Amino acid sequence: MDIIVCVKRVPETAEADIVIDSTGKGIDKAGLVFDINEWDNYAVEEAVLLKEKYGGSVTVISMGPEESNETLRRALAMGGDEAIRLTDSAFAGSDGHAIATVLSQAIKPLPYDLILTGVQAEDDGYGQVGPTLAKMLGINHATVVNGIERIEGNTARVHRELEGGLEEILDLELPAVLTIQSGINEPRYVSIMGIRKVAKKEIKVLGLTDLGIKPDEAGENGSKTVIERVFLPPVGEGAEMLEGTVENIAERVVSILKEKGGVA
């Protein structure tokens, strides 16, 4: 079972103070701590678990600057075998579509049965790369996977998390792309010995020409979306607390909703 995992290094923003940068189209990343995208961490763990169960290899791929080596090494320390970093000044400003283009070109020549990505990236939150990648490679995909029950021959039985607490079980012919949901496993910590073992390991670096990509297929030129402006949502007026009997409150709720155009 040869598995490829696509990982991204992202700024941790959950508890940080976010400031819009001077271009107005992004956030100021100075001073933010970067780490592996949380969903990708689960994807790496899942790949390593599958390798431990079925044998094979795990290759981790990241598109990003030199700092992404840290993210790739982390994945190697968790049990990955090979790491590839895709980097080129022409990749700057790529959206989900352009990233999928770059990844698919890197993946095409490699042997693979499964490709895992996170459901989405913590920073952009598009959730597009996995499905787009599958389409470009012409293979199956399943999103929001929260369980891989078994793999038999050419078929994987996976569980998908749906809205409203529903779960879907489906059989998927391999090769396929699965986008992994957080909580699917308990990602291992890498011991210091593990970190040291991979510290000197070579990371293969590939650029635009190595991948056979034309300049207008990647970066801003190859993107299907254009970011016009990034802004913080305006702060609301504050909440009005409704008090009284249940009937009173219900009546007030209905009339407020009507007033504001929430119900006809």
Place this chain on the structure above:
Amino acid sequence: MALNFDLDEELESIRKMVRAFSEKEIAPVAEELDEKEEFSVQLTHRMGELGLLGPFVSEQYGGSDIGYMGYIIATEEIARIDGSQAATLAAGNSLGIYPIYTFGSEEQKRQWLPDLCAGQKLASFGLTEPDAGSDAGDSKTTALLDGDEWVINGSKIFITNSSSDISAVCIVQAVTGKRPDGRKELSCILVPNGTPGFSAKTMHKKMVWRASNTGELYFADCRVPKENLLGRQGEGFHQMLQTLDGGRLSIAAMGLGGAQGAYELAMKYAHEREQFGRAIGSFQVNAFKLADMYTEIEMARLLLYKACWLADNKKPYTKESAMAKLVCSETYHRVVNHAVQLHGGYGLMKEYAVERHYRNQKLLDIGEGTSEVQRIVIARHIGVPGDPRG
């Protein structure tokens, strides 16, 4: 370019790993362990598995060989969450593993280090006695050679990691004779827990480090083989001084990490808590407190990292480790005081982690040489007139 403040990728990875471990495995149980005064064998095992024990020990003895910088970052990250677990780690490494690794014979190293580095066993350093604290050279405990055995008599107090379920051996500093100048000749001897005549009693009702194991030790005609001597006879005092140089770096790391943790709690609370219709952090008097805390932590960090750099590059660092220990513990003192102040009454309640920081801080002004003793060490190194001790 000679000066470089970047931590390399490996150190950053170590910090992230230890931070994740502390937040996910220590934080959820820290308050309860503290409340119950319970030492955690399980967390000690985990620290061993992750390679946190034996950071300066070569791989052949089971260490992770990451040097002082990596060790100090790991200690800092654990202390950011909990002082007790950081104490188990710092004492296990600097006071337990270090003397055996540095002064032990090949056989002693092979006998003890693999289990110690794996976190399966703990070693302790028995220096302090009821009547010999800051004046650690004034030990009363004696070890006399009788044929092929040392016969040890005396007692030790406040010995970290000495009486837990996995405490395996104590490095006991004892008087083994008289030096030509008339002063006591000191030597260190390895005394395995469980040796007849050696009893270890856990000390309870501590204000600080309540989930760290502290033991009171008694030796009554306790006999161990002659080979249990650590290094050569009469080297005990120097072994102790050298051990404490490294130990101070780890205590400093606890001060730095604790200060960082307390600061973060305070910053978070200053955002969340509103009075007079505003976040309390927006009042200038509080904002300036946070600015001072942040600045002082950065100063302390620079000094400690410099001391680690000296240690890793095999340069003298006695003065710098004393300065780092002093500055980091006193920084923690001021920072945690502000942090509790910002929490108001809630900061005095055990549900708030800042309360535990406030108590745990105090040990750092006292253990492994009080702040006064650190100033004596520094004063001596900078050449003040006379003996700063007297």
